[in-house]
Amino acid sequence: MDEAFINYYRNPQKSKNWFLNINPLNKLNLYIFLALIPLFLQKWEVNIALTIAYIMIAVVAGRFKAFINPFLKLALVIGPFFFIVRALFWPGENLVYKLGFIKITQEGINLGIQYATIMLVVCGLLVLLTVTIKAEDFTYALEKIGFSHRISYIILSSLQLVMDLKDKTSVIMDSQRSRGIETEGNILFRIKAFVPVLSPLFLGAITGAEERSIAMDARAFSSDNKNTHLRFLRPTPGVEKVAVVVIDIVIISYIIWEVLV
Template identity: 50%
Template structure:
């Protein structure tokens, strides 16, 4: 039997995606995105938050993740941003009255505060969404494990994230099965609520079954055996240029914070 040595040796090579941002170390990407998320908190101006949000889209486009990022982020931003803006605009008191709706008074101060707070929260959410679409969870867990985090902790985090995805896929499969049996799953809200409860039983049983399978697989792979773990996936080592750019970015950020505090 002829073995594919090229395929076998591919696991010994660093896993790259041939993109400057995607191939950055997960902790390097986390560092950069955290700085972008902190800047609107420090400045507290809606114009800066909007610029940061637009910068997220530029990074997503440069890393070939614009479609995935926009699909999640636009919905999240519209939902959270509009809700926070309306709540703040309606209930923040002020002197410059713009409009009265019954017992509610909309003021210019409320609108300004709502715009600033809504864009700030949306900018912070954008950092989380961008990092999630640009970084695989297993890569982040691998880096943390190599930094000294116990492999049991990284497995629990990774397994929890994967379980959420598995439950979502399983719920879609069960809903399709219910639809094939003639159960009404679309249309009115009452029909959707009625179709939701029958999927809970199979969903919970499937989750329990998956947990048992994972436990058996962990025992078969000697998960709790003492000794150093081996990995089938290797990441590209952090280059000198990447370290230099990160140091420069952090120095500029620290200088910016000092300037804001002193100024």
């Protein structure tokens, strides 16, 4: 057997990028504390700054291309939607424009900007989680701090199920197109073409669940003995632990300062 292949499983799983090598729980900790800022500081400028910070983190992690496309798709749909809803239907005293029963006020515009920028932060956080934290590394880190392997498997399988359904949908749609069935057009036409996909998609999901159950039994998943892993993460350096604590303290101190002062 190739020695390089054997050493791949003997050594910790590392990436060429230093940020991706950070412990998944430490990265999650950083993202959560950054997400706390807009909850306490109701300023659209802060939300824009956080969005830029997420983009910079994606650049540092070398995942900018994987980050920017889904982020823009989410942000360009959800952000304007929340802005329009708040700007059109929020009451206020400073009237800017009136068209029939629709009254656009300055208060509604300000609130719409606030909500739209909050959605930018939420979208950036969700996309950044998916492109910088591997699900298998995250669940392994949870097991190392004492979580049951059953809980980690539920988390991993739930995340994997979404990707599996997406891939199966693409395969079914491609097979539909290969049979000459039109799947492109306006939104109503696409919905009509998507309905026949649901049946094989759900049947495939049920079959996949049964196959996973058989595979788990074959691997003695329910055994009370200590489970083993083919891959493992590098030990967390002390500098990284100290850096995480310092960043948490700085963010909490900033929030307290802004709220109180």
